Amino acid sequence: METLGMLLDGFSVALTWNNLLWALVGVTLGTIVGILPGIGPALTVALLLPVTFGRDPIGSFIMFAGIYYGGMYGGSTTAILLNTPGESASIITALEGNIMARRGRGGAALATAAIGSFVAGTLATVGLTFLAPVLVQVALKFGPADYFALMVLAFTAVTSLLGSSLLRGMTSLFFGMALGLVGIDLQTGQARYTLGMLEMLDGIDVVIVAIGLFAVGEALYAASRHGRVASDVIPVKDSIWMTKEDWRRSVGPWLRGALLGFPLGALPAGGAEIPTFLSYSLERRLSRHKDEFGKGAIEGVAGPEAANNAAAAGVLVPLLTLGIPTSATAAIMLAAFQQFGLNPGPLLFQNRPDLVWGLIASLYIGNVMLLVLNLPLVGLWVRLLSVPAPYLYGGILVFAALGTYSLNHSWVDLATLFVVGIVGFIMRRCDFPVAPAVIGLILGPLAEQQLRRALAISQGDYSVFFTRPISATLLAIAFVALVGPAIVRFVSGRRRRAGAMAA
Amino acid sequence: MLLPKQRAASVGVALLASFVLVLGLIAPALAQGAVPNSLRIMAPASPGGGWDQTARYAQMVFRDARIIPGTVEVFNVPGAGGTIGLARLVSTERGAGDLVMITGLVMVGAIITNQSAVSLAQTTPIARLTAEYEVIAVPANSPFRTLDDLLKAFKENPRAISWAGGSAGGVDHILVGLLAKEVGVAPSDVNYIPFSGGGEALAAMLGGHVSAGVTGYGEWAAQIEAGNLRALAITSAQRVPGINIPTLIEQGVNIELANWRGVVAPPGITAQQRQALINAFDRLHASPQWQQVLVDNNWSDFYLSGDAFAAFVEQENARVTAVLKEIGLAP
Numbered sequence: 076m077e078t079l080g081m082l083l084d085g086f087s088v089a090l091t092w093n094n095l096l097w098a099l100v101g102v103t104l105g106t107i108v109g110i111l112p113g114i115g116p117a118l119t120v121a122l123l124l125p126v127t128f129g130r131d132p133i134g135s136f137i138m139f140a141g142i143y144y145g146g147m148y149g150g151s152t153t154a155i156l157l158n159t160p161g162e163s164a165s166i167i168t169a170l171e172g173n174i175m176a177r178r179g180r181g182g183a184a185l186a187t188a189a190i191g192s193f194v195a196g197t198l199a200t201v202g203l204t205f206l207a208p209v210l211v212q213v214a215l216k217f218g219p220a221d222y223f224a225l226m227v228l229a230f231t232a233v234t235s236l237l238g239s240s241l242l243r244g245m246t247s248l249f250f251g252m253a254l255g256l257v258g259i260d261l262q263t264g265q266a267r268y269t270l271g272m273l274e275m276l277d278g279i280d281v282v283i284v285a286i287g288l289f290a291v292g293e294a295l296y297a298a299s300r301h302g303r304v305a306s307d308v309i310p311v312k313d314s315i316w317m318t319k320e321d322w323r324r325s326v327g328p329w330l331r332g333a334l335l336g337f338p339l340g341a342l343p344a345g346g347a348e349i350p351t352f353l354s355y356s357l358e359r360r361l362s363r364h365k366d367e368f369g370k371g372a373i374e375g376v377a378g379p380e381a382a383n384n385a386a387a388a389g390v391l392v393p394l395l396t397l398g399i400p401t402s403a404t405a406a407i408m409l410a411a412f413q414q415f416g417l418n419p420g421p422l423l424f425q426n427r428p429d430l431v432w433g434l435i436a437s438l439y440i441g442n443v444m445l446l447v448l449n450l451p452l453v454g455l456w457v458r459l460l461s462v463p464a465p466y467l468y469g470g471i472l473v474f475a476a477l478g479t480y481s482l483n484h485s486w487v488d489l490a491t492l493f494v495v496g497i498v499g500f501i502m503r504r505c506d507f508p509v510a511p512a513v514i515g516l517i518l519g520p521l522a523e524q525q526l527r528r529a530l531a532i533s534q535g536d537y538s539v540f541f542t543r544p545i546s547a548t549l550l551a552i553a554f555v556a557l558v559g560p561a562i563v564r565f566v567s568g569r570r571r572r573a574g575a576m577a578a
Numbered sequence: 579m580l581l582p583k584q585r586a587a588s589v590g591v592a593l594l595a596s597f598v599l600v601l602g603l604i605a606p607a608l609a610q611g612a613v614p615n616s617l618r619i620m621a622p623a624s625p626g627g628g629w630d631q632t633a634r635y636a637q638m639v640f641r642d643a644r645i646i647p648g649t650v651e652v653f654n655v656p657g658a659g660g661t662i663g664l665a666r667l668v669s670t671e672r673g674a675g676d677l678v679m680i681t682g683l684v685m686v687g688a689i690i691t692n693q694s695a696v697s698l699a700q701t702t703p704i705a706r707l708t709a710e711y712e713v714i715a716v717p718a719n720s721p722f723r724t725l726d727d728l729l730k731a732f733k734e735n736p737r738a739i740s741w742a743g744g745s746a747g748g749v750d751h752i753l754v755g756l757l758a759k760e761v762g763v764a765p766s767d768v769n770y771i772p773f774s775g776g777g778e779a780l781a782a783m784l785g786g787h788v789s790a791g792v793t794g795y796g797e798w799a800a801q802i803e804a805g806n807l808r809a810l811a812i813t814s815a816q817r818v819p820g821i822n823i824p825t826l827i828e829q830g831v832n833i834e835l836a837n838w839r840g841v842v843a844p845p846g847i848t849a850q851q852r853q854a855l856i857n858a859f860d861r862l863h864a865s866p867q868w869q870q871v872l873v874d875n876n877w878s879d880f881y882l883s884g885d886a887f888a889a890f891v892e893q894e895n896a897r898v899t900a901v902l903k904e905i906g907l908a909p
Contacts, residue, residue, distance in 0.1 A: 121625030125634045218787035259658075261772050264691050264746030264907050273665060276658035276692055343781030393777070397784065398800050400777040410631060416874060418800035483656055524774075531771050532740045532788060 078205055085432025089440055094137050098437050101138035102444045105145020110153055114481055115162055116146030117403035124411055132415040133430050137437040139411060140391075143404050144196060144438065147347075147387045148445050151188040151380050152452075156181060156459055157471050159290040159478075163281045164347035164383035166513050167355045169289055170236070171368065171375030178371050181460050183317045185453040187325045187373055188380040190317075193446040195333035195381035199388030200438045202337045203395075211396045214342050219529035220539040222344050224549035226522035229349045231556045232356035233515075235368070238508035247507050250498075251515025254279050255523075262527050274487035281516055283479050287492045288509040290475045292499020294468040299500070301465065317373075325377040328358050332381025340389020343401050344525070347386035348517050351379035356556075388438070395419055395431060612850070613858040616648030619841075620679040622663025624656040629680040632707065632839050635871045636862060643865040645858055659688025661696070668696045671844040675851030678704055682839035683749055686891070686898050690908045691747035698895065701842035702852055703888040705859040708872065709836035709880035712753050712813040713795040713823065717786045718806050725810040725829050728790055729761050736767040742779045742791035746772045747907045749837045750792040753813060755901040756833050765904040783807055794837055795821065796876045818878065838880050838894075840887060856883050 088094065108114045120139050127135040150165035155172035168188065175184040202210070217225075237244025257268045258278030269275035317325070335357070336350040358378040359368045368375055393399035398419035400406035412419050417427060424431050462470070479492045502509055533539040540546050617640065621633035633652045640646045655663035660681065667679045681698065689697050714725065722728040732739045736758070743750030751772065755765040771788055773779035780798060783791045784806055791798075791807075795818075801807045802823075812823040813835040826833045843855055862868050863881045872879055882890060902908035 118625050121630065124631075125638050215781060215785035218782070218785060259692075259745075261745055261774055264751075264772075266692070273658045273662050273692065273694065276661075277656075344778050393781070397780070397806075399780050399784075401781075406777065407625075413796070413876070414874060418803075420800045420804055422800065422804060484654075485657070485662075528771055528773075531769060534737055534769070 081428060081432045082204055082436060084428070085434075085436035086439075088133060088429050088433030089137065089436035094134055094433065094437065095440070097134040097138040098141045098441050099444060101141020102145040102148075102441050102448060103141075104138075105142035105147075106149040106445065106448060107145075108142070109146035109149020109161055111161065111478060111481075114478075115403070116142050117407055119146075120404060120407045120411070124407065124414065127411070127414075132417065133433050135411065135415075136408075136430065136434050137441075139408055140434055140438055141441045141444075143408070144384075144387060144441050145445060146404070147196075147384050148189065148192050148449055150383075151192070151376075152185065152456060153474075155184045155188065155376070156456055157290060157467075157474065158293050159471060159475055160282070160285050161478075163285065163517060164351055164386070165380075166281075166285050166289075166348070166510075166517075167351040167379040168376055168383075169285075170355070170510055171372050173289075174369070174371035175373065175376065176457075176460060180371060180373075181457045182453055183321050183373060184371075184376050185456060186317045186450065187321060187377045189446060189449040189453065191325060191329040191332065191377045191381040192384040193442055194329045195336060195385040196388060196442045196445075197439065198330075198333040199337040199340075199385035200435065200442065202385075203388050203391055203438070204435055207392045207396050210338060210341050211392055214338075214345075214393060215397075217342055217344070217545060218543065219525045219532060220543050221545040221549065222342075223522060223525040223529055224540060224546040224553070225339075225342075225345075225349065226518055226525060228549050228553040228556070229352050229518055230514075230522070231553050232352035233511050234557065235356040235359045236508060236510045236514065238369070238506075240506070243505075243507045244511050247502065247509060248511035248515040251284075251512035251517075252519035253515075254284060254512075255516045255519035261524055262531070272487065274485055278520070279491060279516070280482060280488065281513065283482070283488055283492050284495050284516055285513050286475045286479060287495030288499035288502070288512060290471050291492060291496025292503050292509065294472050294475075295496060295500035296503045297464060297468050299504070321373050324362075324364070324373050327361070328354070328374045328378035329381040331357060331361075332378040333385040336382035336385030337389045340386030340401075341392040342389075343393050343399050344521075345386070345389070345401065346521075347383045347390070347402070350382040350386050352514060352518075354378035354382040360560075391438075395423065395434075612854045613646060613861065614676050614851070614854050615646070616650065616676055617646050617858065618651045618653065618674075618677045620663055620667065620677065621652060621654045622656065622660035622679055622681070622685070623654065625654055628710075628839065629660065629682065630654060631875070633680050635868075635875070636707075636841075639862055639865055639867045639871060640858070643862070643867050645861045645865065658692055658694075660685040661688050661692050661694040664689070664694065664698070664701070665696050667842070667844050668700045673846040674844050675847045675854070678841040678843050678855060680839060681842050683752075683837050683894060683898070686894050687747050687749065687752060687902065690899055690902050693909065698842065698891055700845050702845055702847055703884075703891055704841045704843050704852070704855045705863070705883035706838055706840035706880055706887045706890060707859070707863070708877040709838045710794040710796055710877060711818060712749065712792055712835055712837060713798060713802070713809050714753075714757075714790065714792055714811045714813075714826075715783065715798060715802065715807045715809045716790045717783055717788075718808055719786060720789070720808065722790070722810070723808075725824075725826075725831070728810060729757075729831075731789075732758075733761055733763060736763045737769045739790060740769045740771050740788045742771050742773055742782050742788040743793060744772065744779065745774065746770070747902060747905075748772075749794075749835070751905065751907075752898060752901050753792050753833070753835050755905045756835065757831065759901070759904065760831050760833055765901070766906050768905070795823075799876065814878070836878075836880060840882075840891075859883060 108119045150161040151168045154160040154165040154169035158173040160166045160169045172184045259276050332354045335354050339345045339350040358374040362374050390402050390405050394405045400409045619633045621630040623629040637650045637652045640650045716722045741754050758765045758768050782788050802809045809823045811826045815834045
């Protein structure tokens with residue numbers, strides 16, 4: 076096992092006091108910036124980059140990787156407690172996680188997120204250690220047509236989020252997709268629906284819409300009902316920890332989340348959001364407690380959280396092996412490599428094995444540190460929920476506005492936040508689910524770009540979606556996922572009726 | 579004994595001499611010494627990109643080489659290809675003598691395609707700093723061995739050649755437009771596939787999903803060196819030292835394109851303020867620290883300051899406008 080030997084060498088690099096300290100600084104910073112909406116790991120690494128100029132590259136990268144992993148852990152905390160996802164990969168976590176928190180199960184939700192992140196992060200790091208060169212060859216096979224098929228598959232995940240009414244759910248989805256049209260069209264460079272405002276040219280930020288629909292909408296809704304209805308936030312009851320039942324229901328989602336997240340994260344145009352959608356809908360289909368989804372099912376937190384952390388490790392596969400950045404943080408890490416005169420790629424593994432393997436070893440260590448750091452914090456965080464509702468929601472509004480403003484220092488963003496917040500309030504009031512809107516906003520533009528790219532390359536020939544094996548397979552799975560349950564219901568319904576007739 | 583007239587003349591000479599002397603003492607002080615006491619640098623993009631990096635390295639060198647005595651601050655005003663930062667520079671920051679904004683060829687294009695209400699002509703040009711040259715490459719297993727092969731196929735059936743690059747109307751797109759014009763293909767016939775960010779375009783190239791690709795040399799350098807991509811041409815005027823890629827010009831295609839970056843100041847500043855900013859960047863450019871930054875980041879030195887830079891910006895504007903019009907991205 077050549078790889079194992081090099082990994083051990085890596086541990087000898089990462090386990091020096093100096094580098095352990097860098098890892099600790101990184102994961103602590105990362106957890107903090109992950110919790111604050113608006114300030115993500117990408118921004119943090121960018122700001123620290125000039126500071127590391129001329130210093131030891133190994134220590135710097137260990138710190139950067141800690142920030143990156145830490146940001147993914149921290150993102151779930153506000154999503155669960157305050158319904159305010161800090162970044163787009165935590166949006167799905169907020170769905171079940173926040174409901175759990177409001178039913179007094181916030182501790183269990185935070186714990187399953189933290190442990191799931193640890194399990195998936197570690198599994199994915201193992202994947203990074205042993206599978207990276209193979210996986211990246213598969214990932215490169217994905218062309219625009221295949222990505223489009225993947226987006227179609229991800230869209231089917233929406234079916235598990237539509238709520239009670241198909242019409243309302245689809246309205247919400249199309250509202251999100253319409254918002255996604257705003258801004259410069261990447262394929263033609265033309266502005267769409269920008270109302271003549273320069274600030275709208277870059278489109279509407281997903282995080283702002285998510286915070287607006289979830290947090291602001293929620294706060295307005297709570298305010299509108301205050302005094303008339305008793306607070307629906309129940310402070311922590313029983314133990315803050317996971318019960319035996321919670322453990323049993325979390326293990327499967329953690330492992331499946333890791334299996335989905337790692338390879339999809341490694342795709343050059345995959346991202347960390349799509350695996351969370353797929354994990355959520357998969358867990359919902361597999362769960363024996365389907366009725367609990369939408370009412371605080373722990374599987375709906377465990378799976379997506381595991382998936383987004385595994386995807387974070389997956390992103391490092393194309394970055395380290397080919398120098399392809401696939402997320403904002405990865406792009407800045409690439410700039411960091413270049414600052415130190417290093418070019419990621421196969422040559423990096425040969426020229427600087429100490430750095431590559433030291434970095435990979437530090438990921439294992441960082442994961443352990445994050446678990447140790449985050450589990451005790453759960454007890455502290457859940458106390459937030461005992462804050463009386465008016466103060467809690469007031470705090471959420473301040474927090475949401477601050478986070479939004481810190482993104483671009485733009486008043487237009489703030490205005491967008493509150494307009495979307497009012498829309499979110501109306502949607503909640505009229506029983507429209509908000510999650511499909513966010514999914515439409517994320518997937519709509521991605522699917523559109525890949526579709527048009529695929530057709531431009533094929534010069535308008537639609538058959539590419541069915542002749543390419545990857546694309547055809549993904550579309551077939553999407554078809555089964557969409558139509559399968561209906562057929563099963565139809566068949567079993569007929570059988571039951573037939574049985575009833577026979578009896 | 580001197581006659582009154584002579585005396586007057588000699589007093590005049592003495593006055594003139596002392597004036598010249600004083601001027602002689604002051605002028606170099608103006609040229610070398612007078613720099614702003616403090617400086618703010620606006621990066622009109624998010625942290626991490628090329629403009630942001632340029633701003634932050636300049637900040638570092640201003641500090642480390644002790645060029646600016648007071649504070650040097652970097653702030654980001656991201657959005658719309660830098661035109662949001664530009665609008666702010668021209669309006670609310672008018673007359674601010676302690677501010678420069680990073681700009682570049684990308685902004686020249688964005689002003690035109692976004693139909694921005696403000697333009698670089700309204701700013702006070704200070705200096706051009708760096709250049710990165712564009713490379714034209716094909717996947718390693720591509721049938722095109724040389725630039726001639728690629729251009730021949732391009733001429734025969736323009737739409738069959740898909741070109742990967744950055745956003746529509748950006749530097750990569752402008753280069754493909756120039757190339758089409760040069761070989762006699764209508765720029766509107768170019769099958770240009772824009773990708774967001776360098777990573778996706780690189781993945782499409784390595785996976786062989788497109789026929790050819792265009793980007794800044796630095797972004798694909800590692801893959802070109804490792805033999806995963808074949809570089810066919812670089813857009814510099816002469817070969818870049820250390821990069822063994824033939825230029826377009828030496829292969830008979832008369833195009834030179836540098837993705838340059840520079841700094842401009844707000845409108846309405848005084849001549850002294852402008853000179854002080856130029857002095858500061860002259861000294862930045864002369865410092866060994868800046869030269870090291872250029873080497874570490876693979877940036878080519880492309881320094882030009884004052885009026886010459888202002889004239890250059892005008893030329894670039896005319897050239898880019900013409901190309902974007904033909905591609906169909908400018909009104």
